[in-house]
Amino acid sequence: MQFSKLFIPTLKESPADAEVISHKLMVRAGMIRQLASGIYSILPLGLRVLRKVEQIIREEMNQIDGQEVFLPSIQPAELWIESKRWDFYGKELLRIKDRHGREFCYGPTHEEVITDIVRKEVRSYRQLPILLYQIQTKFRDEVRPRFGIMRGREFMMKDAYSFHADEKDTQHTYSQMAEAYGNIFKRCGLDFKQVQADSGTIGGSFSHEFAVLADSGEDEIGFCDSCGYASNLELAGSKPPSPSTPPATLQELKEVETPGKKSVEDIAGFLNLPARQIVKTILLENENGLVAGLVRGDHEINTIKMRNLIGCEWLQAAGEEAIAKHPGLHCGYVGPVGLDLPVYADNEISALHDFVTGANKPSAHLTGVQVKRDLKIKQFGDLRTVKANDPCPHCEGGRYQVKRGIEVGHIFILGTKYSSAMKAVYLDQQGKENAMVMGCYGIGVGRTAAAAIEQNHDDRGIVWPRNLAPFQVIVIPVNYSDEESKAACDTIYDRLRELGIETLLDDRSDRLGPKLKDADLIGIPLQIIVGPKNLAVGQVEIKIRKTNESDLRPYPRVIEDIPNILKDL
C-alpha cells in the first residue's frame, strides 16, 4: 500500500482520556477511535492487526478440527430464560426489544445459541464430538469499561464450543485446546502463562486462563518459581500448615477490654502480639444468609475459594443491613466463640493455639482461644489468598511469585450445565439418553492485540511482533520527488510485493523526520530508508525497528535478502 492512500490518522500527542500504553499507542497510531465509552471504531491499520490475530486463531482451531460458524449477535430472551441466565447474568446483559415488544439481548457469549443448534441437529453418539467456533462481536455492558480496546463493552472474541458423549472425551478436546491456545499466543509473540482459574458465571467445573504478563494487567497470577504451577491468585492453593505442637499449658479463655481497637493492627499493637496470633472473623453473605470466615490476622480471606468450599451460588461481603438484622454482631469485635452462624475456617487456623478473637460484645476481645476447646467450625479449608513468597502447595521448597497478567484466553469444561438445562441430549450405544458434556473456549481478539503492545513497545511507539505487524516492511524515501530515489523505492516496493511481503511505501511529500516518526510509531518491523546520498554509492539503509540497528546494503541486491532478514526478526 501507498501511505498517501491509506487512512492512518497518526497523532503526535496521546489522547487525554487514555491511561495504559496500549490504548495511547493504538489511538496515536491511528488504529482505533472511540465512539462511546467502551465502544471503538477499528481503523484500517487496526483491522489489519486484528485480522492477523484472527488468522492465527483460525489456523490453530482448524488444526484441531474446529469448524467455523457465524452465529447471530441478537438472541431471543427465551433461550436465556431456558438456561436460567436471563436473570442470573444481570445488568451486564444488554437487553433490547423489537417492534413487537419481544425481548432479545445482544449476545455477550453464545452457549445458549450453540446449544440450541446442536440439540436440534445431533441425536447420536456417532455425531459426537463436535467442535464449533466463531469470531464475532460481543457486547457486555460492563460497569466500568477501561483501557481502550482491552476492556471494551463491544469487542471481538473468538468463542468455541465442544460437545461430547462423556467427560473423558471433553478432557481430550480441552487439552488439545490448551495446546492450540499455547500455539496461538506463541505465534502472536506473547510472553504468557497458562494458569488455573475460577469458572465464574460461565459455570462448569474446570478452567484455565491464558494470561499475558504485563503490569497493566487486571489479574494477579501466582506461580511457583520451582515446579511451574501457576494459578490466578483468586484460586491459587496454599500449602496446608504443618501440624504444630501445642504449648505444654494452654491459656485459659480471657476477656480483655479493647475499646476502639477494631483492626488487626490496632489489637496487635495493643496486646503486643504478632498479627498471626489474631484471628479475623469475616462476615459474608450468600443466598442462604450470613456466614463467617476465619483467617489469620496476617492473611486475607478469599471469597472465591470460600464460595467453592461452601458450594453456594454467590458469596460477598455482608451488607450493613444483613449484619444489623442479626443480633449480637458488633463490627470490629465479631468472633467465632459462641457465634451463632456457620463458621468456616482457613486451614492455618487449625495450627494455632492461644490466639485472639473478637468477643462478640462491644470493645472486647478474647485471648487464649483454642480451636478444639472453644470453637465450633463447620468446615476447614483453604480460604486465604496466597501472597508472594508463600510456599507452593505442589512441590517441596518452591515459593510463589506474583505478577500481573492480562487474561487473553480462557478455557472451561462446562459439564452438563447448559445441556441439562436446555435438554441437549444424545443416544448412547445402549440406546440410552444422556446429556452432552460441553466445553467452551474464548479468546479476546482485540485484547490479544492490545496485550501484544503492552509487551512490545518503547518510547517511540509500537514494536510489533512480526506475525502481528500490519506490514512487514516500510519503504521510506528521504525525498520522494527525487527521481532516482523514487525509482529505487518503486522498484523495491514492487519487488517485495511480488515476493509476497506486505509492504508499505511512504510516498508522502513530508520530510524524512515525520515519516520516520510515523514508521516507528506504527511499529513496522523493518524500515528501508532510501536517500540520494546513499543511492549515489549504490546503497540503501536497512533499519530494524526493535533494536534501532541500521546498516547500509547494496541496492538492488538487498531486495532479495529481505525475506531472510524478516525471518530472523
Added chain:
RNA sequence: CGGGACGUAGCGCAGCCUGGUUAGCGUACCUGACUGGGGGUCAGGGGGUCGGAGGUUCAAAUCCUCUCGUCCCGACCA
C-alpha cells in the same frame, strides 16, 4: 453502584477563582515560496452553538441549578 475529576477549533491545552473589546496558545489543516537524512523556515489563510438546557446580571466560557458525556480510584466482572 460509592468516591473524585474533567468537558473551550481535528488533537493537546490556557482563560473561569475576581463576569466586561472581536475567546487565546501550540500543533494539525489550506495557499505560496524556500528547504530536503529524525516532527524544518517564512508569509498569508480557514476553522468555535466555550457539552446541552434553564437561571442570575446592563453584560456569562467565567456565577447558580439541572442535565448529558468522558475519564480516574474502588466495588464488581470473561
